[in-house]
Amino acid sequence: MRENIPDQPGSLIAPRPAPPERKLPWGRLDAFWLLLIAALLAAGALRAQGAFSYEWNWSSVWPYIIKTDPKTGQWAPNLLVQGLLTTLRLALWGMALALAIGLLMGWMRNHPRLLLRLISASYVMTVRNIPPVVFVFVFVYFIASQFMPSLALDQRLSELPASAQEVLAVLFGPAALINNFFLGLVCLSVFSGAYVTEIVRAGLQAVPPGQAEATRSLGMSEGDSLRFVVWPQALRQVLPALSGQFIQLIKDSSLVSLVSIQELTFMAQDVQVSTQRVFEVFVLTAAVYFCICFVLSQSLAYLERRHARAR
Amino acid sequence: MSQALIQIEGLNKWFGQHHVLRDIHLSVQAGQKVVICGPSGSGKSTLIRCLNQLELHQEGSIRFEGRLIEDDAAQRQQLRRQMGMVFQQFNLFGHLSVLQNCVLPQMRVLGLSQAQARERAMQLLERVRIPEQADKFPAQLSGGQQQRVAIARSLCMQPKVMLFDEPTSALDPEMIKEVLDVMTELAESGMTMLCVTHEMGFARRVADSVVFMDQGCLVEQAAPEEFFSKPRSARTRYFLAKIL
Numbered sequence: 001m002r003e004n005i006p007d008q009p010g011s012l013i014a015p016r017p018a019p020p021e022r023k024l025p026w027g028r029l030d031a032f033w034l035l036l037i038a039a040l041l042a043a044g045a046l047r048a049q050g051a052f053s054y055e056w057n058w059s060s061v062w063p064y065i066i067k068t069d070p071k072t073g074q075w076a077p078n079l080l081v082q083g084l085l086t087t088l089r090l091a092l093w094g095m096a097l098a099l100a101i102g103l104l105m106g107w108m109r110n111h112p113r114l115l116l117r118l119i120s121a122s123y124v125m126t127v128r129n130i131p132p133v134v135f136v137f138v139f140v141y142f143i144a145s146q147f148m149p150s151l152a153l154d155q156r157l158s159e160l161p162a163s164a165q166e167v168l169a170v171l172f173g174p175a176a177l178i179n180n181f182f183l184g185l186v187c188l189s190v191f192s193g194a195y196v197t198e199i200v201r202a203g204l205q206a207v208p209p210g211q212a213e214a215t216r217s218l219g220m221s222e223g224d225s226l227r228f229v230v231w232p233q234a235l236r237q238v239l240p241a242l243s244g245q246f247i248q249l250i251k252d253s254s255l256v257s258l259v260s261i262q263e264l265t266f267m268a269q270d271v272q273v274s275t276q277r278v279f280e281v282f283v284l285t286a287a288v289y290f291c292i293c294f295v296l297s298q299s300l301a302y303l304e305r306r307h308a309r310a311r
Numbered sequence: 312m313s314q315a316l317i318q319i320e321g322l323n324k325w326f327g328q329h330h331v332l333r334d335i336h337l338s339v340q341a342g343q344k345v346v347i348c349g350p351s352g353s354g355k356s357t358l359i360r361c362l363n364q365l366e367l368h369q370e371g372s373i374r375f376e377g378r379l380i381e382d383d384a385a386q387r388q389q390l391r392r393q394m395g396m397v398f399q400q401f402n403l404f405g406h407l408s409v410l411q412n413c414v415l416p417q418m419r420v421l422g423l424s425q426a427q428a429r430e431r432a433m434q435l436l437e438r439v440r441i442p443e444q445a446d447k448f449p450a451q452l453s454g455g456q457q458q459r460v461a462i463a464r465s466l467c468m469q470p471k472v473m474l475f476d477e478p479t480s481a482l483d484p485e486m487i488k489e490v491l492d493v494m495t496e497l498a499e500s501g502m503t504m505l506c507v508t509h510e511m512g513f514a515r516r517v518a519d520s521v522v523f524m525d526q527g528c529l530v531e532q533a534a535p536e537e538f539f540s541k542p543r544s545a546r547t548r549y550f551l552a553k554i555l
Contacts, residue, residue, distance in 0.1 A: 214402035217363055218416040218468055219392025228415055233406050 054279065061280045064271045083267030084288060089173055090185055090253045090263055091292070095246050097189035102196025109201040120197060127194035132255055139187045140259045153178050177262065184253075184261035192249045199245060203238035204230065236307060243300035247293045254289075264288065314377050316341040316472065316503055317362065322371035324357060331357050332368065333527040341471075344504045346514040346535075349524035350550060355507045358524070359474045362505070363394040376471075392420055395465030399477040401457040403449035403464070409436070410445040413464045420468065428467075435463040439493050455486025459493055466497075473497065475506040511555060515539060523547045 067078040077085070108120040127135065157165065157175050165175060173181050207230050215225035257266035268285040272278055315338035324332040331354045339345055347355045360366040362373065364380065364387045373380045375390060404412050413432035417423045423431070436442045439459040449457055458478055465473060475494070479487045491513050498504055498517045508514065514521050514535055521538040523531045523546075531538070531547050539555075542548050 208400075208402075210398060210400050210402040211404065213365055214396075214398065214404070215416075216365060217391055217394075217396035217398075218465070219388050219420045220416055221388060221419075224419045228419065229404050229406075233404075236406060 056280065057277060058280055060275045061271065061277055061284060064267075064275070079267045079271055080264070080284070083262060083264040086173055086181065086262055087250075087253055087264040088292070089171070089181070090188060090256070090261075091250045093172075093185050094188045094192060094249050094253065097185065098192040098196050098245075098249060099242075101189060101193030102200050105193065105197035106200025106204060109197060110204050124194045124197050127191060128198075132191065132252060133258065135191055136187055136255050136258055139190065140183060144183050144186060148179060148183055151179075151182075153182055180261055184256035184259070184263070187256055187259075188249065188253055192245065192252060195245050195248070196242070199238050199241045200234070202241070203234035206237050207233045239300070239304050239307065243297060243304070246300070247297055250293055250296065251289065315339060315374075316343075316376060317505075318372075318374040318377075319362075320372050320374075322358075322361065322368050322373065324354075324361060324366065324368045324370075331527050332361065335371070335529050337522065337529060337532070339472075339503065339505065341503055342501050343519050344498050344517050345506070345520045345522060346518040347505065347507045347522045347524060348509065348511070348514065348550075349530075352526075353524040354527040355522075355524045356476050359396075359476055359505055359507055362472075362474060363391050363396055365396075392468055393471045395462075395468060395470035395473045397458070397461050397465055397473065397475045397478045399480050401449070401454070401461045401481075403457055403461055405449055408446050408448055409441075409452070409460050412449070412460060413467045416464065417467050431467055432463070435466045436460070438466070438496075439463045440489075453486060454482045455489045458482065458486075458490045462490075462493055462497070472503045472505065475504065475508065477507050477509070479508065479510060509554065511539070523550065525550070 064078045064080045066075055066081065068074065069076045105120040105123060108116040109124070111117055130138070154175060157168065157178055160168070168178075169175060172178055211229055211233065212225055215229050220228075253263060254265035257263055257269065260266065264285060268281050272281040275281065317337075317339040319335055319337040322332055322335040323330070333354075335358060337345075337358075347358065349355050357366055361368045367382070375393070380386065380390060403409075404415070407415060410429065410432055413435065414425065414428040417428035417431065418425065421428075433442060433445065436445055439462055441456055441459050441463070444452055444456060444460070449460070452460065462473075462478075478494070479490050482490065487510070491510060494504075494506070494513070495517055504517075506513075506518075518535050520532060521535050522529060523538070523542075523544075525546050531542065531544050533543070538547075539551065542551060
């Protein structure tokens with residue numbers, strides 16, 4: 001229903017078309033700066049090459065990506081690809097596990113019950129105030145080594161039917177290394193989960209208290225209030241921070257190479273030792289990490305944009 | 312005397328050491344429209360928030376339909392679905408469309424089907440004169456429109472009482488009227504209403520009874536003609552002189 005508003009001032013001055021928009025936010029000065037930066041970088045590169053005449057030799061690295069099986073003559077992934085697969089598995093399961101820990105602990109962090117708040121606060125404080133490398137060592141050698149062997153994952157795995165073993169091998173890697181893999185995975189998730197916890201806590205606190213009040217005033221239960229009103233808004237708020245933390249998690253997965261989890265960084269060190277090609281191996285490794293993180297960050301940014309449009 | 316719909320006796324509440332409600336006695340009959348006014352910090356919002364137990368009182372009793380309100384989560388939830396509340400800041404669910412805002416509580420609390428809930432939601436959006444905005448999100452609406460949606464959302468629950476906590480205080484002057492019109496229409500339909508507001512014109516037109524509060528005390532309660540023409544207490548006269 002439109003009201004009739006008398007004397008609309010819009011009729012006093014006729015609307016005009018808007019002036020044309022400026023095309024590119026780019027001027028001559030910007031071009032100058034860009035050239036200058038490029039020139040400086042090129043000069044630096046030239047100088048560096050003169051300083052340590054390094055002979056690049058990529059051909060000795062390639063066989064470590066894919067090898068030919070001496071018996072069957074078929075192609076098979078070698079150390080670097082195996083490492084990459086382990087890293088991808090660590091990243092995928094690590095994200096899921098860290099998110100699960102973070103959601104639970106973040107919820108506890110805001111809980112009216114003091115005990116739950118104490119538990120989650122101690123967890124976050126402990127993990128965040130220890131350097132990552134030290135955390136990995138402490139966790140693996142003092143904590144996990146006490147209970148991981150008693151789980152005897154590899155033994156349980158070998159009792160499963162062959163088809164299930166195949167599926168699990170795709171999901172979690174070779175059966176022989178399953179104990180090792182889970183050690184790294186739990187370590188990484190517990191570490192990253194603390195940061196996710198803080199992100200989730202902030203997200204929950206960013207939802208105005210009036211939202212929960214409105215649900216209560218309508219007679220909705222606490223559970224419904226969290227499920228339909230508070231959590232959806234909190235998670236939407238934290239999506240950007242969460243994607244940052246996931247990218248951080250992928251990079252942090254290189255830390256578990258310190259305790260002999262055979263992921264990409266570990267394998268790279270291995271290959272580096274046997275080929276003596278330090279630069280080639282690590283430039284390649286860096287490029288691979290960059291590609292994984294870049295693809296992930298771009299797809300998450302796409303998700304965010306879609307969510308923003310849905311609002 | 313018929314039984315009062317709401318009966319408040321000796322209500323006391325403290326925030327820490329601050330005594331915000333002091334010995335409040337108030338009764339509201341079904342169909343009555345009560346306007347509560349007073350300076351800020353006088354406890355008027357706290358009073359109506361105690362009614363639907365968004366704030367818990369420490370002493371005194373509140374009876375709704377003769378039933379004593381106790382410290383019991385299930386009863387509290389039951390009570391709240393019978394009392395609609397409209398907030399100063401609207402408090403619409405920002406991630407849901409206008410229609411979904413009205414549908415969600417009906418489905419979760421009243422157990423209605425999606426189709427039933429939609430139908431009733433559209434009827435009430437019609438009633439607050441905003442059906443064409445049903446698929447928009449709250450952030451796309453003006454303050455006055457949002458507040459009207461909030462009223463519709465509350466009415467969807469078919470409450471026996473409507474509580475208004477300064478419903479027009481966050482609105483631009485041009486939008487106050489559209490909200491007051493909806494509230495007036497609601498009052499004329501016979502709804503029992505308790506309304507904290509500074510809109511004295513609305514109080515004069517609609518209220519059966521005006522309550523004046525100051526520093527947590529219920530200073531004076533009277534019919535509007537009497538309240539505005541010959542207020543009994545000096546404190547009320549001072550307040551009215553300031554705002555009229």
